[in-house]
Amino acid sequence: MNARSLTLRNVNKSYDGVHMAADDVSLDIKAGEFVSFLGPSGSGKTTTLMMIAGFQHPTSGEIRLGERAIDNLPPHKRNIGMVFQNYALFPHMTIADNVAFPLRMRGVSKPEKERRSREALAKVGLQGFEKRIPSELSGGQQQRVALARALVFEPDIILLDEPLGALDKALREHMQVELKRIHKDLGVTMVYVTHDQTEAMTMSDRIAVFNQGRIEQIGTPDEIYFAPKTRFVASFIGDSNIIEASALGDGRFETAVGVVEARATGAERNSRADLLLRPEMIRIADAAQPDRRPFKIDTTINYGDNLLVIGKLGTQAIRMRVPGVDARRLTGSSECHVTWRSEDIHVIA
Structure with missing residues (x-):
């Protein structure tokens, strides 16, 4: 051929x-x-x-x-x-x-x-x-x-x-x-x-x-x-959380969910940026984790192999996907604590 x-x-x-x-x-x-x-x-x-x-x-x-x-x-x-x-x-x-x-x-x-x-x-x-x-x-x-x-x-x-x-x-x-x-x-x-x-x-x-x-x-x-x-690419491809942010320097950003760390970037201090956090990158935090954040649950949608959880971190609307094996931890909950890794945050130039 x-x-x-x-x-x-x-x-x-x-x-x-x-x-x-x-x-x-x-x-x-x-x-x-x-x-x-x-x-x-x-x-x-x-x-x-x-x-x-x-x-x-x-x-x-x-x-x-x-x-x-x-x-x-x-x-x-x-x-x-x-x-x-x-x-x-x-x-x-x-x-x-x-x-x-x-x-x-x-x-x-x-x-x-x-x-x-x-x-x-x-x-x-x-x-x-x-x-x-x-x-x-x-x-x-x-x-x-x-x-x-x-x-x-x-x-x-x-x-x-x-x-x-x-x-x-x-x-x-x-x-x-x-x-x-x-x-x-x-x-x-x-x-x-x-x-x-x-x-x-x-x-x-x-x-x-x-x-x-x-x-x-x-x-x-x-x-x-x-x-x-x-x-546009971030929002069109897959499910996404796009968080508006202001650069503080050294990979740190001020956002509606508080200060967020991301992979090292060249963003100048006080410059505006969009941060991408995919729903599957967010995890339910254990009580001992120091960087956990309170998450208010509004709605859950059960897909069988995963649970889509829609809610808020502070004033920021957030979508989180929880594997089926962990979804039982949220049964009947109206709030939980979540965490993610700084390398899971992508800064959109």
Whole structure:
């Protein structure tokens, strides 16, 4: 399977000359990487994907696939595979013919089409399904047919536009595992658009977080989750407590919950900052711990394996996740004491 790097340089897209659907988007995707575009609706992630595919043209900027500029090439000359949310299968064609369709458009001989169609279906675990039609398959199977069709002509890169959005939770989770397996086995470059944080965190080598047409941050799932660079990324990814603070120097901050210590930072004294404290980093404190803080419990939500506790530290609204094994300690409580480590506080620059 081919794999090419993808480069976007200062790519802009405006439909009306005023509002930017994509605003100075630049990124480098290495050959064989799995990169997700993550963001809310209208953030520019799908517009950017459509420009890579060739279905939209940039207002300005450059897109390169490997060493080749593809800005002005039509979609069929870019050697890019595309998987859509709605599968886009031909209902009257057999599965084999659906998968072989890109080869038919390229004038590949019948024996070669049949061979490569069988191989592509085997890669997605659908060998033996060649003679069926789409209506005889489940949603997950149809999505795998769409993926096989994107793989069959050995593209340089595969683009996936929210391909699991129409599937139920269990099937979606199964397909996440399958997509990661296929990516690992084939080594093809994949760019995946989603608004689902779990999908992006589960499958991606790196995640590009979009907001209002711009990439706010690109990094590994761990970097995005534990070291967000902006308040938007911190609040959009996962559950978060964002605490406004004033720097006292030496990694100490004045906040609504009192003085808080964080990992060493270069924050100047009296400068403003946002502190990120993930709910799972907060722990119930033992009576002997000197740094414990009183926590007033307002609401608890039982998820089985963990308890979401919503309440206040001083005047600061706080969310805390308690593992199921420790949740019993809070039964019937209206108050407890909590603690965390200074290294669990992330200072958002």
